[in-house]
Amino acid sequence: MATSQQIKTGYIDYVLTHDEKPKSVYSFVKKLKITEAEFYKFYGSFESIEKLIWAELTAEAIDTIQQQEIWAQYSSRDKMLSFFYSYTELLKGHRSFIVYSLKKHTDRFSTPEVLAGAKPIFENFATGLINEGLESGELADRKFFAKRYKDALWIQFAFLVNFWINDDSADFERTDEAIEKGINVTFDLFQRSPIDNLVEYGRFLSRNVNFSDISSKH
C-alpha cells in the first residue's frame, strides 16, 4: 500500500532526475509500482503534490520558530524576521526542488500556482502577528490600510523566495541581508510615522481652528 509520503518522494526524485514532470499519472504510477487509484487517493494532480510540499515547508518553518524559547520575547517585527530566516534555512535542504518548482513560473507579477497552498498558511501566520502588533501598539492601526498589511508581507514572501533562488553568495548571505532590510522597511511602514502625526494634526486643525480667523488676525 502506497503512502502519501512515498508518492511525494517518488515525484521529487522523478522531477529532479528528468527536470520535468512525468508525462502522465499512468506512467508515473507504473514506475512507482502502485495503482492509479492509490495515487488519486492522496493527490488530484502533480501540481497538488508540489502545492502540498510548499504548504508543508511553510507550516514546518512556523512550527519550528514558535517552539524557540525566545519566541515570546520577540516583537511582531522580530517574529517575521525569524520566520524568514528559518524558512530560507529550511528551503536550503530542498533547494533543487524549490528551484525546479518555481522555475516554471515566469510571470513575475502573479503568485505562482504552486504557492497556492502555502499562501493561506503564511497569511494566517502574518495576520496573527499583525493583530498582535496592532494590539501592543507596535504597529499603527490605520483605517483601510491595516487590513492590507498582510498583503505587503506576502509580496515580501514572494520577493524573498525569488531572491534566494537567484542568490549565489556563500551560504546565501545576501538573502540574509535582503530579509533584514526588506522586513525592516516593511515594518517601518507599518509603524506610526510622522505622516500619521501629520494627518492627525490636520484633522485636529480642521475640527478646532477656523483658518480664516487666524489669517485675518495677522
Added chain:
Amino acid sequence: MNEQNSIPTTKTERSAKFVKTGFQIGGNYIKHYSKKLFNPQLGRDELNEDNAADIYKSLSELKGSALKIAQMLSMDKNILPKSYIEKFTQSQYNAPPLSGPLIVRTFTRNFGKTPEAIYDKFNLVSSNAASIGQVHEAELKGKKLAVKIQYPGVGDSISSDLKLVKPFAFRLLGMSEKELNIYIKEVEERLLEETDYELEVRRSIEITEACKDLKNVVFPTYYPALSGKRIITMDWIDGMHLKEFLQTNPSQELRNKIGQALWDFYNFQQHELRAVHADPHPGNFMITPDEKLGVIDFGCIKEMPDDFYVPFFSLISSDVIKDKKRTIEAFRKLEMIHQDDDQAQIEFYYKSYLEMIQLFAKPYTSKIFDFSQPEFFTQLYAYGEKIAKMPEFKQARGVKHFIYVNRTNFGLYTILQELKAVVKTDTYNPHLA
C-alpha cells in the same frame, strides 16, 4: 530602544549616502557664509562642527568599513580640526545594533544551535558596537562572557566602500591620488583581515600568550570552540573606558601605572613580537576595577618586516640620526627620499623628516617621559599642520607600513597624553642586530 533598522549596503545606496554628505557639507558652507554676511565675527568653529556632525552622521549610518575609516580619521588628530575629532571619537563607542532574529540566525549558521542552547544566559540586546560587529553579554557556567558578532556582508562591502570613501577622503585629507592608493590598499588588507574572526581568535590567543607576563595588563581568555567565522566568544572584562576612568579623577600614581602598562604592552609587541595591536583607539581598552589595563580587541594586527623595522628604529634609538649620510641612507630605504630626487630635494626632505623623526623619538630619548606636558603635542600638531600645507608633501612618500605604525604610535602617544601619564620609556628597547 534605538535600533537602526537598515544598513545601506548596495553600492548605489551607499554612494547616495556619500553624495548626501557632500551636499550637506556644501549646504553648511552656504549656511556659514550667509550667516557671516550678518555676523562677520562668526568663526569657522561652528562650520567645522556642522560639517563634522554631518560626516559623522553619514559614516555611522554606514557601519562596516566606513565606520572604521571614521575611527581611523579620528585617530589622526593632527590632521583634523578639533570639532571633527569630537564627533569622530563618538563612533568609537556606539553604533546602532542589528535585529534579534539575525543574531539567532548567525548562531544557528555557525554552530547549528541557538544562543540559548549554547550559553546559560544570552542578552539579545547588544551592549555595544565593535564597528564591524556588535558585542553581547552572555554567561556560561557562572562565567560572564563577551560575544562579538559580525554583521553579514561586511567583507563583501569593504572594497566597494573604500572606492567610495576615496574621493571623500581625498577632499578631507587633501592627499594626492597616488598616496591615497597606497593608503587605501594597505587599509583594505587590514580591514579584510579584521573580518576574519577565525584569524582574530588565533592571533588573540598567540599575542595574549606572548604578553602574559607583562605587568598590569590583562587579556580576556578566548574560546575557540565557541567562536567561528562570524562569532568570537571571550571573557567579559569589567571596567571603565578611558573617558569614564578619567572622570573619576584618578591619582597621578594610578595614571602612571595605567600609562606604563600601555607603553609596555605596545613596546613589547613592537620590539619583541614585531607585530603590533594596531588599533589603539580608546574603545579597545578597559581600566579594570583592580586597576589594570584590559585589552579587548585584536582585530587589527600590523606586522613589521625587517626592511621596515631596522631602518625605522635605527633612526630612533641609535646614533644613526647624528650621521647625515647614514640618516639619508635610512630615509632612502624607507622611501622617504626617492631614487630620482635631486640634491635640493634630498636636502629638503632630509631636513623635514629629520624634524619628524626627532619629534617622534622624543619619548625614547630620555629614560622617563612626561606625556602630560603640552609642548610635545603642540610641536607634533604644529609639525603636522606645517607638513599639510607644504606642496612637497602632496605626493607619496614613505613605505606603506608607516600608515599603521604611525597610527599605532600616534594613538599610543595620544592616549598617554589624555592619561597625563609619566612613563619609563626604556622598558623594551629595539633590537637592531
